[in-house]
Amino acid sequence: MTGKTFIVSGATDGIGRVTAMELARTGGQVILIGRDRAKAERVTDAIKRASGNQQIDFELADLSSQADIRALAARLNERLAHADVLVNNVGAWINQRRLSVDGIEMTLALNHLGYFLLTGLLLDKLRGAPRARIVNVSSMAHRGPQIDFDDPQGQERYSGWRAYQASKLANIHFTYRLAEMLEGSSVTVNCLHPGFVASKFGHNNRGWLKWAMILAQQLGAISEAKGARTSVHLAAAEALNGVSGKYFDKCQIADSSAASHDKDAGDRLWRLSEELCGFSYS
Numbered sequence: 001m002t003g004k005t006f007i008v009s010g011a012t013d014g015i016g017r018v019t020a021m022e023l024a025r026t027g028g029q030v031i032l033i034g035r036d037r038a039k040a041e042r043v044t045d046a047i048k049r050a051s052g053n054q055q056i057d058f059e060l061a062d063l064s065s066q067a068d069i070r071a072l073a074a075r076l077n078e079r080l081a082h083a084d085v086l087v088n089n090v091g092a093w094i095n096q097r098r099l100s101v102d103g104i105e106m107t108l109a110l111n112h113l114g115y116f117l118l119t120g121l122l123l124d125k126l127r128g129a130p131r132a133r134i135v136n137v138s139s140m141a142h143r144g145p146q147i148d149f150d151d152p153q154g155q156e157r158y159s160g161w162r163a164y165q166a167s168k169l170a171n172i173h174f175t176y177r178l179a180e181m182l183e184g185s186s187v188t189v190n191c192l193h194p195g196f197v198a199s200k201f202g203h204n205n206r207g208w209l210k211w212a213m214i215l216a217q218q219l220g221a222i223s224e225a226k227g228a229r230t231s232v233h234l235a236a237a238e239a240l241n242g243v244s245g246k247y248f249d250k251c252q253i254a255d256s257s258a259a260s261h262d263k264d265a266g267d268r269l270w271r272l273s274e275e276l277c278g279f280s281y282s
């Protein structure tokens with residue numbers, strides 16, 4: 001892996017932080033994407049110290065903001081000759097409906113459009129690598145709903161958990177549709193469920209929900225180290241060369257929900273994403 005360039009979003013905490021650490025241990029260059037300079041500096045220094053790899057640095061962006069994503073991609077496109085691996089890991093469960101700076105429901109903006117736009121803007125750099133990978137961190141929580149195309153931003157009725165589930169389903173639709181688009185190219189794309197992980201996930205919510213999540217994590221969740229294993233596997237395992245368009249759980253290919261295989265829904269989501277981002281992959 002020496003010489004490879006890894007980009008990891010949501011890398012200043014939780015699953016993303018451990019993913020960045022483990023990728024640093026492979027000897028490649030790792031670029032952490034964070035939103036808080038002081039925290040990003042702290043985590044970058046800690047990863048350098050623990051891994052002994054000095055090729056670690058960070059870029060700042062609020063990944064719910066399309067202007068920030070565009071500025072981030074412009075900086076990465078400027079500084080990198082190519083990118084070998086993009087791990088789209090950032091994500092949150094946002095229980096009270098709120099809007100991003102672009103006026104888009106926040107869960108959709110951060111958890112799905114953030115992956116969609118950043119990947120699209122970095123695709124040429126990924127195509128420039130001899131063999132590149134895109135890894136989308138989804139969740140088992142995608143099971144259950146379908147995307148509600150009549151009300152995709154929860155304007156009429158909002159449930160934070162449903163919006164989260166839909167965003168994680170969107171990660172899988174995005175993976176399957178992008179894999180089709182990239183078929184025959186040097187770029188593969190896969191997605192995964194990391195497990196129920198004792199990270200800071202859900203701690204952004206107020207009141208009893210936050211405490212219920214912390215309790216549930218203490219009682220039944222796996223460690224962040226275990227939670228990062230499938231992401232690291234998809235980013236770095238030689239055995240996965242050429243494997244694309246798959247959903248993984250515990251480092252194994254697994255079945256995603258029937259809804260995630262609905263091609264019409266995948267196409268519709270793609271068109272909606274292009275419209276909401278003002279960006280086209282073609």
Ligand SMILES: NC(=O)c1ccc[n+]([C@@H]2O[C@H](COP(=O)([O-])OP(=O)(O)OC[C@H]3O[C@@H](n4cnc5c(N)ncnc54)[C@H](OP(=O)(O)O)[C@@H]3O)[C@@H](O)[C@H]2O)c1
Nearest residue numbers: 010012013014015035062063090091139196197199200201
């Ligand atoms: N934990 C679980 O049980 C679980 C289960 C299934 C799937 N997942 C998925 O795993 C991924 C990682 O979650 P996690 O459990 O590691 O969560 P986490 O501990 O809350 O970490 C989330 C990371 O995302 C960053 N982030 C949040 N909002 C951001 C924004 N607007 N702009 C830029 N960065 C932002 C956070 O930055 P700060 O460090 O600044 O807060 C943090 O680094 C998510 O996609 C989640 O859906 C988690």
